[in-house]
Amino acid sequence: MGLNMAKKIRVKLVRSTIGRKPQQKKTAKALGLGKLNSVVEKEVNPSVLGMIASISHLVEVEEMK
Template sequence: MAKNESGTVTVRLVKGLRGTQSRHRLSVKALGLGKLNSVRTLKDSPQVRGLINQLHYLVKVED
């Protein structure tokens, strides 16, 4: 997982949500991602890392 010096992580939604589990859709919403290719910079915490690990097939962690 890419980690900036400032303790943040940037996440991009790279795959659509059609056909995914409902709890995965809720996790995407919890990360603050909405539409395809939306990007959020979040504080790097164990909770955020857990959501990213759960959604590894939908999101991309950017530098």
Template structure:
């Protein structure tokens, strides 16, 4: 199953509270921090909401 590497490239400060919450729940604390999440519809939907703050790379097994 493919996975996604999500990296925070812009600060979540001064953003909508919902966007800050998403960044925090993903575990992205600082700029350049990364997490690996499964590639599914739910994850992609959440990434779409904060796409201007993160970069996404596909990791294939």
């Protein structure tokens, strides 16, 4: 593997978006989180971290090796 391989994180939607603000619903959708317990793997960058921070109360994040 290359030395400059980007870190990845796994994001899981653990709380429902029902009754949330429209912007929070759009953020979850933009991350690829549709249904409850859906999981996506994303590369770490400032834009993704900002999106996760805005819906941190709805998701669980774990670092991948």
